[in-house]
Each structure stands twice: as C-alpha cells, then as structure tokens.
Amino acid sequence: MSEPDDKKHPATHTEPLSRAIGERYLTYALSTIMHRALPDARDGLKPVHRRILFAMRELKLSSTGGFRKSAKISGDVMGNYHPHGDAAIYDAMARLAQDFAMRYPLVDGQGNFGNIDGDNPAASRYTEARMAPPAEVLLEGLAENAVDFRPNYDGTLEEPIVLPAAFPNLLANGASGIAVGMATNIPPHNLDELVEGCLAMIRDPAITEDALVDLIPGPDFPTGGVLVEPKASILEAYRTGRGAFRLRARWSTEDLGRGQWQIIVTEIPYQVQKAKLIERLAELIETKKVPALADVRDESADDVRIVLEPRAKTVDPAQLMGMLFRNSELEIRFSLNMNVLIDGKVPKVCSLKEVLRAFLDHRRDVLCRRSRHRLEKIANRLEILEGYIIAYLNLDRVIEIIRYEDEPKQALMAEPWQAEGGVAHLTEAQAEAILNMRLRSLRRLEEMELRAERDGLIKEREGLEALLASDKAQWKQISAELTALRKSFGKGTALGRRRTDFAEAGEVVEVPIEAMIDREPITVILSKMGWVRAMKGHQPLDAEVKFKDGDGPAFAVHAETTDRIVLMGSNGRAWTLLGANLPGGRGMGEPVRLMVDIPNEVEVTHVLLPKPGVKYLVVSSDGDGFVVPGEELIAQTKAGKQVLNLRDGARTAVCRPIAGDHVACVGENRKMLVFALDELPEMARGKGVRLQKFKDGGLADAVTFALADGLSWKDPAGRTRTEPDLAEWLGKRGTAGRMAPRGFPRDNRFN
Structure with a gap:
C-alpha cells in the first residue's frame, strides 16, 4: 500500500515573491554591513582584521618573538574563525603590514608584501609575519574580561566581539569598504593629535567641533603629501562626517647648474600607484597636453624619487606643477564618509566628535x-x-x-x-x-x-x-x-611624527604655451601631398628643398617655435599646429593629417600665423565673406574649428590679414569692385555677406588696402603696378563692379 501524498511531499509554504526576495536580500544586506564592509567605531576593525590579530595572538606571535609563515596564519584564521577564502584573508593581512597603506601597521611582515607601485605581495608560503607593537596595544586586556566573546562559526571556539583597543584605531589607520546601499571611507590620522583630541574631550565633554579640529587639523597619510583643503571645508567635513580632502604630491626643484633645473617628486598622494602615475605623466608628454613637460623618469629606490624635466628653463616650476596637478594624480581628492557601526550594531555617518x-x-x-x-x-x-x-x-x-x-x-x-x-x-x-x-x-x-x-x-x-x-x-x-x-x-618617535603637511592651494594660472618654449626662428614647409616640417632658422622661402617623388612645395612661411600655425582648409575649417611640435627638417617631415584631423578630400588653401590684434578677411568662392579676429582662427583640438560656412560646391577662396580701409574683389568674369571695409561684419564664424554680385562664375580674389595709397598688383613680369584713381570701381558692397583696369593680371589675382 502506497504512502499518502502528504507524506511523500511535505507541506509547502506559499508567499509573495516580492516578500520572499525582500526578506532574503535584507538578510544578506545586514550580513554584509555588519560582518564584512563597515568597521566598528570602537576598535576600527572589520571582522576579518579582528580575527587575524586574534589568531596571531593565539599563535603567540608577539612583536618581539619569532615570525611564522603567512600561510599558517591565514590557514588558522580560515579554519578557526573566518570561513572564507584564504586568498582574501591573506590579502587583508598583507594590507595590515604595508607601511604605505597603514599609518600604524598592525602586522610586521617579513618578505615581499607588495609595494607602492601596485605590485601584489608574494604568495603566502613565501612570506612570514608577526604582530606589530600597535596590534599588541589593541589586544591588551583580552585575558582580563575586557570585552565579550562569542562562539566562532562552528561553535568549537570563542572569538572576541570587539578588541579592547587602547588607541582610536578607526581614525589612526582609517578604513574603507562598500556594503549594500552604503559605503565608508575614512583617511588615516596622526595618533598624537588624536590622543590630544581625546584628552580635550575628557576635560570638556561639550567641546566644540572647531576646538577639536584645532587639535586634529586633518588627516595624516602614511605616504605624506601636502593637504591643500581650506580649513573651513575640513571643519565642515568633520562636522557632518562627509566631505573630501585635496591632497598633492610633495615636490622641490633641483638645480643642475647653468640655469638648468628639474623637479623632484618625493611623496605621492595616498593610494596612488606610482607605476600608473608614471604612465599617466608619460601620456601627458606624448599627447602634449602639458607641453611644458619634456620628460619623466622614475629614479625611486627605497624612497620615492620621480624626476620631471621641463621643456625649457624659462618655465615657471610652480605653474608647471599646477598644470600637472590638474591633469594627473599628482593631486587627488580623498573623500570622507565616516559611516561606521556604533556598538557593533547600528551603521551611522558620524562626526569626528561622535567617533571619538x-x-x-x-x-x-x-x-x-x-x-x-x-x-x-x-x-x-x-x-x-x-x-x-x-x-x-x-x-x-x-x-x-x-x-x-x-x-x-x-x-x-x-x-x-x-x-x-x-x-x-x-x-x-x-x-x-x-x-x-x-x-x-x-x-x-x-x-x-x-x-x-x-x-x-x-x-x-x-x-x-x-x-x-x-x-x-x-x-x-x-x-x-x-x-x-x-x-x-607620539610625535617624538619616527613612527609618530606628522607626515602630511598643510598649505594653500593657490590659483592655477593658465600659462600660454609660448611662455614655456624657447623662442627660436623656424621655416615651416608644407608640401602639396601634405607633409610638414620645420627647418631651423629663417631659410629663403624660394630655397630648393627636397621632397618625395611626385611631391612638391605648396607653402613656406617664416615662423617661430612659439607660434601657432593655422591651416585653413578648402571646407572653411581651420586647424592649429604649434611650431615647437613640428618635426625637424632633416627628413621629409610627417603627414600633417597625423597631427590634426584633416579629411582626405580637403585641401589646405592657406597657412597663417595669427597675431594678437590682427584681423583677417575670409571669403568663399561664392563671394560670401566677413572679417574674423585672428584669435578666432585658432583651434584647441585636433578636430579643428569651423570658421567659414560654405554652400555646396563652394570652397575657401581668400583668407588674408587686413591692412587698410577698403576691400577690392575681382570675379572670375574679371569685373572688379572696391568698397569700404566697414561694410563687412566682424564675426567669429558664419557664412558672412555677399561681397560682389556675379552673373557667371564666382569670386577669384579679394584684398584689403588703403584707398589713399591706391590699389597695387604684380604684372606677369613681377613688377608692381599701382592704380591711384579707383573712382570708376568704387561702389556699394554686393554690386557687380566694372571690368578690371588695363594691365591687370590674366589669372585675376592681386598677388
């Protein structure tokens, strides 16, 4: 006889999915918050760190005794108190031994426990450890019923719920962690200052946050550095438990003689990996984002020594460092989120006073x-x-x-x-x-x-x-x-002296690139196929220069290394090159399209050297144009800057500096018109207005000149001819004009 169905299948419990998931997720979240991510405000430790130190005490690994293999320690922690992966336990223990991560290391490590470059510790079977003196101070009193104990995970042993903690370890060593829906991030502080703050609170329990911050002025990071956060901001962060601290690298200039110098960085911000910092600085050099920086070298041994070479000795060191602070991790913002467990049970964002x-x-x-x-x-x-x-x-x-x-x-x-x-x-x-x-x-x-x-x-x-x-x-x-x-x-010891100093941030002044480069004459040559180079000195513009097979000269201009060289394209777009960044003239140069993003179908029509205060006349082949200030032609990105808006089929015809009070334009139909310059608008970009009306064709050329001096041009023989009386061609902008004077060049060009 078969069993009843209710015995085969025990009764099931039915509940809404949302409630079932909600209750289980809440259980997981509370477990993460309480037993993994947030430190206890009393001893400043998470369970894994507390268990590591307790296991080392049980192994009798005092600071004056012998070392034991890290594998033995992490194995005991895992087997007796912390049933998680041994790799996670060893990583946590290794961090407690790193003097660049912990302000007051709790573990004394022997062997490779990682470095400031970001390299990982050696395997646990190769390293050894014992407790450091600060850890013994945290454990002092465990045998005297100082704290409550609880059964371990399998009920065979007991472990302390919290350590006696003779000093405020939470603030002394800091903490970081991510729980479910909350996180914590607390920087390290100077123990001597924390003791002073505690003594002040004992003397006056109603002490204000202002008075407390006078005694504990800010974090004290193990890697040193310079704190440039304003005091008011620090006070607000400590009062609310949330905020951020601006931390900079420590640097100095080293005199090399003969006016040469270099910058030496001796301390980098907390938790910044030196190897990645060097990579970032090298990237800034390669992309020329900080053009004043010429080279970076890592000469570190036991201490940090990063050498920064300026591009020119005329560069101001403070301004160079200001640009590097802005563009690299030589300056960081370390966030403060004082979210801790009060009495090991309640997570709360606390102020400095509440934590103490x-x-x-x-x-x-x-x-x-x-x-x-x-x-x-x-x-x-x-x-x-x-x-x-x-x-x-x-x-x-x-x-x-x-x-x-x-x-x-x-x-x-x-x-x-x-x-x-x-x-x-x-x-x-x-x-x-x-x-x-x-x-x-x-x-x-x-x-x-x-x-x-x-x-x-x-x-x-x-x-x-x-x-x-x-x-x-x-x-x-x-x-x-x-x-x-x-x-x-205390501060009288090597371990206790303050390492992080305070300073004013100061304003980072944007320095013109020209001020950071040695000013030298160059001759810029651009070939028909778009290869650019810079010859040293002002060479004759008609000097014979070698080009690749099938290539030839297109433009040659005299410039200086500090100049910004503008390339105007046939599509009305302008691109900018820096004279100092151009390849030398020993070879054939480099394709300009590798330096700026000029489309293959676009032709470079003009090469300009915009100077402050100089304005330019830009006109399309349709006869539309306007006046543009020279600084508006300079582009800040490789993509360039659109200056002249063109209709389909049109192209850039004229881009010339303005000199005079009138404009003379000539069409492909050889009709010429002269009108006052003030009839043209001044714009940063756009289509402009019609200069001359054409029945057939478009604009051939345009030029500005002083009416009192007459209009000049060169005849086919290279001689300059001047037409003093221009009454016949004077008119309003946008009219058709009259046939060009006798002797005007057949190519309809003024030059």
Missing part, C-alpha cells in the same frame, strides 16, 4: 570590566592568603592533622582556628591551598611576604573600588593611559 566619543565610552567600559575582573582575582587571592596566614598561626596543629588524619581536607575545614581577628574556619579553597603548600614555604620569611602581599592587595582593592565608584577617577585613569601611548607612538 564612541572610542572613549568603549575605553571606559573596558577599564571598568578589567577593574572588576581584577577585583575578583584579588578577592580569590586574599581568600587564599588568609588561609595561609591561619596555617602559619596554627602551624603545629595543621601539620598534625595532615600527618595523622585520613581526610585532612575535611578535618582542616571542621577545626576552629585561631586567627588574627579571633576564631575562624577554613573554606574549601583555603584548605586545598594549604594541602598543596610546599614544605619550603613554611619558613618564617614566607609568612612575612604573605602578609606584605595581603596588605598590598587590600590597598589595590581599595583603589579599584574607589575607581569604580568615581567617574572622575575613571576618566583620569583613561587620560593617563592615553598619555602613556605617546612614549611609543
């Missing part, structure tokens, strides 16, 4: 628990000592009972004994202790030592009872403990 208060309250709790634990130990010891003293007072009878009684313990407890205060009975613990005494302890000197020990313990008990009864005494004791920390980790 959480630490101080924890220290007070630890002090009281350790004091009560010590009182219990004293009470137990005093009980034993009283039994010993009774035994000494009745030594002969005690010896007799031990020698002749079958149950000496019961006999000792039943006997009324003569004591200092009268008659007393021994407790079980006292009787057991008397029975376990050594014969050598029966000497007279031992009795005197017991009485001295008893008196000392009674005095210590009175002090502890007074401590527990007085808030003032407790805070005084905590102040003394914090002050004692300064001997080991």
Whole structure:
C-alpha cells in the first residue's frame, strides 16, 4: 500500500515573491554591513582584521618573538574563525603590514608584501609575519574580561566581539569598504593629535567641533603629501562626517647648474600607484597636453624619487606643477564618509566628535570590566592568603592533622582556628591551598611576604573600588593611559611624527604655451601631398628643398617655435599646429593629417600665423565673406574649428590679414569692385555677406588696402603696378563692379 501524498511531499509554504526576495536580500544586506564592509567605531576593525590579530595572538606571535609563515596564519584564521577564502584573508593581512597603506601597521611582515607601485605581495608560503607593537596595544586586556566573546562559526571556539583597543584605531589607520546601499571611507590620522583630541574631550565633554579640529587639523597619510583643503571645508567635513580632502604630491626643484633645473617628486598622494602615475605623466608628454613637460623618469629606490624635466628653463616650476596637478594624480581628492557601526550594531555617518566619543565610552567600559575582573582575582587571592596566614598561626596543629588524619581536607575545614581577628574556619579553597603548600614555604620569611602581599592587595582593592565608584577617577585613569601611548607612538618617535603637511592651494594660472618654449626662428614647409616640417632658422622661402617623388612645395612661411600655425582648409575649417611640435627638417617631415584631423578630400588653401590684434578677411568662392579676429582662427583640438560656412560646391577662396580701409574683389568674369571695409561684419564664424554680385562664375580674389595709397598688383613680369584713381570701381558692397583696369593680371589675382 502506497504512502499518502502528504507524506511523500511535505507541506509547502506559499508567499509573495516580492516578500520572499525582500526578506532574503535584507538578510544578506545586514550580513554584509555588519560582518564584512563597515568597521566598528570602537576598535576600527572589520571582522576579518579582528580575527587575524586574534589568531596571531593565539599563535603567540608577539612583536618581539619569532615570525611564522603567512600561510599558517591565514590557514588558522580560515579554519578557526573566518570561513572564507584564504586568498582574501591573506590579502587583508598583507594590507595590515604595508607601511604605505597603514599609518600604524598592525602586522610586521617579513618578505615581499607588495609595494607602492601596485605590485601584489608574494604568495603566502613565501612570506612570514608577526604582530606589530600597535596590534599588541589593541589586544591588551583580552585575558582580563575586557570585552565579550562569542562562539566562532562552528561553535568549537570563542572569538572576541570587539578588541579592547587602547588607541582610536578607526581614525589612526582609517578604513574603507562598500556594503549594500552604503559605503565608508575614512583617511588615516596622526595618533598624537588624536590622543590630544581625546584628552580635550575628557576635560570638556561639550567641546566644540572647531576646538577639536584645532587639535586634529586633518588627516595624516602614511605616504605624506601636502593637504591643500581650506580649513573651513575640513571643519565642515568633520562636522557632518562627509566631505573630501585635496591632497598633492610633495615636490622641490633641483638645480643642475647653468640655469638648468628639474623637479623632484618625493611623496605621492595616498593610494596612488606610482607605476600608473608614471604612465599617466608619460601620456601627458606624448599627447602634449602639458607641453611644458619634456620628460619623466622614475629614479625611486627605497624612497620615492620621480624626476620631471621641463621643456625649457624659462618655465615657471610652480605653474608647471599646477598644470600637472590638474591633469594627473599628482593631486587627488580623498573623500570622507565616516559611516561606521556604533556598538557593533547600528551603521551611522558620524562626526569626528561622535567617533571619538564612541572610542572613549568603549575605553571606559573596558577599564571598568578589567577593574572588576581584577577585583575578583584579588578577592580569590586574599581568600587564599588568609588561609595561609591561619596555617602559619596554627602551624603545629595543621601539620598534625595532615600527618595523622585520613581526610585532612575535611578535618582542616571542621577545626576552629585561631586567627588574627579571633576564631575562624577554613573554606574549601583555603584548605586545598594549604594541602598543596610546599614544605619550603613554611619558613618564617614566607609568612612575612604573605602578609606584605595581603596588605598590598587590600590597598589595590581599595583603589579599584574607589575607581569604580568615581567617574572622575575613571576618566583620569583613561587620560593617563592615553598619555602613556605617546612614549611609543607620539610625535617624538619616527613612527609618530606628522607626515602630511598643510598649505594653500593657490590659483592655477593658465600659462600660454609660448611662455614655456624657447623662442627660436623656424621655416615651416608644407608640401602639396601634405607633409610638414620645420627647418631651423629663417631659410629663403624660394630655397630648393627636397621632397618625395611626385611631391612638391605648396607653402613656406617664416615662423617661430612659439607660434601657432593655422591651416585653413578648402571646407572653411581651420586647424592649429604649434611650431615647437613640428618635426625637424632633416627628413621629409610627417603627414600633417597625423597631427590634426584633416579629411582626405580637403585641401589646405592657406597657412597663417595669427597675431594678437590682427584681423583677417575670409571669403568663399561664392563671394560670401566677413572679417574674423585672428584669435578666432585658432583651434584647441585636433578636430579643428569651423570658421567659414560654405554652400555646396563652394570652397575657401581668400583668407588674408587686413591692412587698410577698403576691400577690392575681382570675379572670375574679371569685373572688379572696391568698397569700404566697414561694410563687412566682424564675426567669429558664419557664412558672412555677399561681397560682389556675379552673373557667371564666382569670386577669384579679394584684398584689403588703403584707398589713399591706391590699389597695387604684380604684372606677369613681377613688377608692381599701382592704380591711384579707383573712382570708376568704387561702389556699394554686393554690386557687380566694372571690368578690371588695363594691365591687370590674366589669372585675376592681386598677388
């Protein structure tokens, strides 16, 4: 007979999918927040770090003892307390040993634990570790019931819920983590300043954030650097628990003699990988985004030494660094998000004062628990000592009972004994202790030592009872403990001195590229096929120059290395090259289309050197044009800048500097028109207005001149001819004009 269906298939529970997913995701989120991502405000540690240090304590890896293989440590942590991947545990331990990541390293590593370049640590089987002195301070008091313990993941062992933490590790070493829906990012601080802030809070619990920030002026990063964040901004960040700090590299100039110099970077911002920083600086040189920078070298050994070479000795070092701060990770913004677990349970974004208060309250709790634990130990010891003293007072009878009684313990407890205060009975613990005494302890000197020990313990008990009864005494004791920390980790020690300085950011002034380049004459040559080069010096423009087979000269202009050279295209677009960036004249040059984005179908029609204050006449082959300031022709990108808008089939016909008060234009039909320059609009870009009306063809050429000097042109023989009387051709802009004067060139060009 078969079983009923309800026994084969147990009853199922039905609930909406949204509720089922919501409850499970909430459980996961809380687990991530509580047990993985956010540090505890009391000891500043996440569970994995806490377990690593506790496991090292269990392995007795003190800062003065021997090292153990990292594989052994991470294996013990994984097997006993942290059932996650050993790689994750080892990575967490390796970070605790990195002096460039931790302001006060908690692990003393031996071997390759990574470097500031971003290289990973060696495998755990190759490295060794032990606790560092700051870690021992965090663990101090664990054996004295200073904190609560809980069962480990499988219930076979116990682990501390939080460490006693004798210093505010959360702020001293900082923390970072990403949980579900929240994150934390806390920079490291100077321990000496944190102690000063804690002492000030103990003296005045109502201390203001302003007074606190005077004592703790800002983060102190292990890699040093210079903090350039305004004080008001720092104060607001500490008051709200959210903000950011601008951190710059530390640099100085090194004199090379003969006016030459170079910049030496000795400290880089926190968490910036040096190798990637060097790559970024090299990219800036390659793309010429910071043209004043000529070269970068990494000469680092044990310390950081990055050499930056300027392109010219005339460059101002501060201005060069200002541009590098803007374009590279030589300056970063380190965000502050003081999101921590209060009492290990509630995530909260805390202010600086709230974080220090959480630490101080924890220290007070630890002090009281350790004091009560010590009182219990004293009470137990005093009980034993009283039994010993009774035994000494009745030594002969005690010896007799031990020698002749079958149950000496019961006999000792039943006997009324003569004591200092009268008659007393021994407790079980006292009787057991008397029975376990050594014969050598029966000497007279031992009795005197017991009485001295008893008196000392009674005095210590009175002090502890007074401590527990007085808030003032407790805070005084905590102040003394914090002050004692300064001997080991204060500013007077190599580890404790402040590494990050403060400075004003200053304004980054945009320096013209020309000011950063040595000014030298060059002759720019552009071939018909678009190959460009720069010959040194001002060579004759008609000098014979070699070109590739099938190529020939198109343009040759005298310029300087500081000049911006504008190429005007047949499509009305302008591109800009810097004279200093042009290839030398030893070879055939380089294709200009590799330097700027000129389409293959576009022809370069003009090569210009715009100067400040100079304006240009630009006209299309349709006869439309306008006046444009020279600076509007300069493009800031490789894509160029559209200046003259053209209709289909039209092209750029004229782009000339303006000199004079009138415009003369001639069409392909040989009709010439002269009109006043002020009839043309001045624009940055556009189509412009009609210069001359044509029935057939379009514009051939246009030029500006002074009417009083007459209009000049060159005849086929190269002689200059001038027409002084232009009344016949004078008219309004946009009219057809009259036939050109006798002797005007057949190609309809003024030059």
